Amino acid sequence: MSETEHIYDLTVIGGGPVGMFTAFYAGMRELDTQLIESLPELGGQVTTLYPEKIIRDVAGFPQIQGKNLVTELNKQLVQFDDFKPTIRCGEEVTAIDKYEGGFTITTAKGQTKSRSVIVAIGGGSFAPRKLAIDYDQTLEDQKIFYFVHNVADFAGKTVAIAGGGDSAIDWALTLEKTAKQVYLIHRRDRFRGLESSVKRLENSSVKIVTPYLIDAINETNSGLSLDLKKAKADDHLNLEVDDLLVNYGFTADNHVLRDWGLPLEHRALKVDTNLETEVPGIYGVGDSVTYPGKVKLIASGFGEAPTAVNHISVALYPERRQPLHSTSIA
Ligand SMILES: Cc1cc2nc3c(=O)[nH]c(=O)nc-3n(C[C@H](O)[C@H](O)[C@H](O)COP(=O)(O)OP(=O)(O)OC[C@H]3O[C@@H](n4cnc5c(N)ncnc54)[C@H](O)[C@@H]3O)c2cc1C
Structure with a gap:
């Protein structure tokens, strides 16, 4: 290693809400920190899965829309020049990979060195469960959506939503407020959502299409033509819509933790009360970790961040006070 090569004090892997707060807190503790996120945007599950939903259990915010929480986390992250x-x-x-001075972190874009690591990869890289039929892939994010990036994109449109869980119902109830018409297509007659949401759905303007499956999708001049097949029957139905939103759930893949040779329990990173793994210098926070009594919530991840960072700070710089109060910063 050349003498001039930069060595970070800390690398936070994963830029979900917990990784973002962890990287901010580490900066506040004057640790030279890098935050690495696999997706093009920060915010993890909040940005990717529910940017428009209202979160009610983050301290200090009686209620806040997911994307606004990420905006505030971003501001906090970069506040100290x-x-x-x-x-x-x-x-x-x-x-x-461990080397004598710390760890070598590898991404497709190269390698960096870091004296310590905090893993904040949540459930791992996640991907939507896709339609199990052949369709023109170029329609994705044009007329067929797996994510809602912006509710306003569906305003005034005829939208079909496919799925039978909470997320599909929530989106149907959200979009009906601005869309021209919302159809909810589900292969069963019963929905798997919260009873109160199902009741609201039944009293809404959403047209429920059950028990039907999407059999084929064709592009039309103005939108999509959906060929729907009745479950366990030969009946077919045609539905003309502008857009299709598919809510079949998501798969999360954290096999990378095993590849990294880190100790796991119930497929999560096993950490001690300092949030350190069995590999000295590698810590974990947020949804990616487990310990007795672990609760997978944003608020608990936010609580774990200072614990991990302050222990790292003292390990790297024993002369520093632990912990620093943010009110002492000029
Ligand atoms: C629909 C829904 C509603 C929810 N509502 C609430 C709620 O109201 N209140 C609440 O507290 N919690 C809620 N949660 C749970 C909450 O979102 C999670 O607890 C929280 O996102 C965990 O944050 P995290 O930063 O640990 O992980 P994540 O948000 O999962 O972020 C992990 C990040 O790591 C990245 N990553 C993964 N692998 C790598 C890699 N190898 N290299 C680099 N980056 C990587 C991922 O791309 C991701 O951005 C909800 C979850 C869902 C799905």
Whole structure:
């Protein structure tokens, strides 16, 4: 290693809400920090899965829309000019290797060195469960959607939503407020959502199409023509819509933790009360970790961040006070 090579004090892997707060807190503790996120944007599950939903259990916010929480976290992350973490989005960490001075972190874009690591990868990289039929892939994010990026995109449109769980019902109830018409297509007669949501759905303007499956999708001049097949029957139905939103759930894949050789329990990273793994110098926070009594919530992840960072700070710089109060910062 050349003498001039930069060595970070800390690398936070995963830029979900917990990784973002962790990187901010590490900067505030004057640790030279980099934050690496595999997706093009920060915010993790909140940005990707529910940017428009209202979160009610983050301290200090009686209620806040998911995307607004991420905006506030972003502002907090970069607020101190001297201690802004280096933020690298669109880079998936593929390996963490120990060397005598710390760890070599590998992504497709190269390698960096870090004296310590905090893993904040949540459930791992996640992907939507897709339609199990052949369709023109170029329609994705044009007329066929797996994510709602902006509710306003569906205003005044005829939208079909496919799915039978909470997320599909929530989106149907959200979009009916601005869409021209919402159809909810589900292969069963019963929905798997909260009883109160199902009741609201039944009293809404959403047209329920059950028990039907999407058999084929064809593009039309103005939108999509959906060929729907009745479950366990040969009946077919045609539905002309502008857009289709598919809500079949998501798969999360954290096999990378095993590839990194880190100790797991119930497929999560096993950590002690300092949030340190069995590998000295590698810590974990947020949904990616487990310990007795672990609760997978944003608020608990936010609580774990200072614990991990303060222990790292003292391990790297024993002369520093622990912990620093943010009110002492000029
Ligand atoms: C529909 C829904 C509603 C929810 N509502 C609430 C709620 O009201 N209140 C609440 O507290 N919680 C809620 N949650 C749970 C909450 O979103 C999670 O607890 C929270 O997102 C965990 O944050 P995290 O930063 O640990 O992980 P994540 O948000 O999962 O972020 C992990 C990040 O790591 C990245 N990553 C993964 N692998 C790599 C890699 N190899 N290299 C680099 N980056 C990587 C991922 O792309 C992701 O951005 C909800 C979850 C869902 C799905």
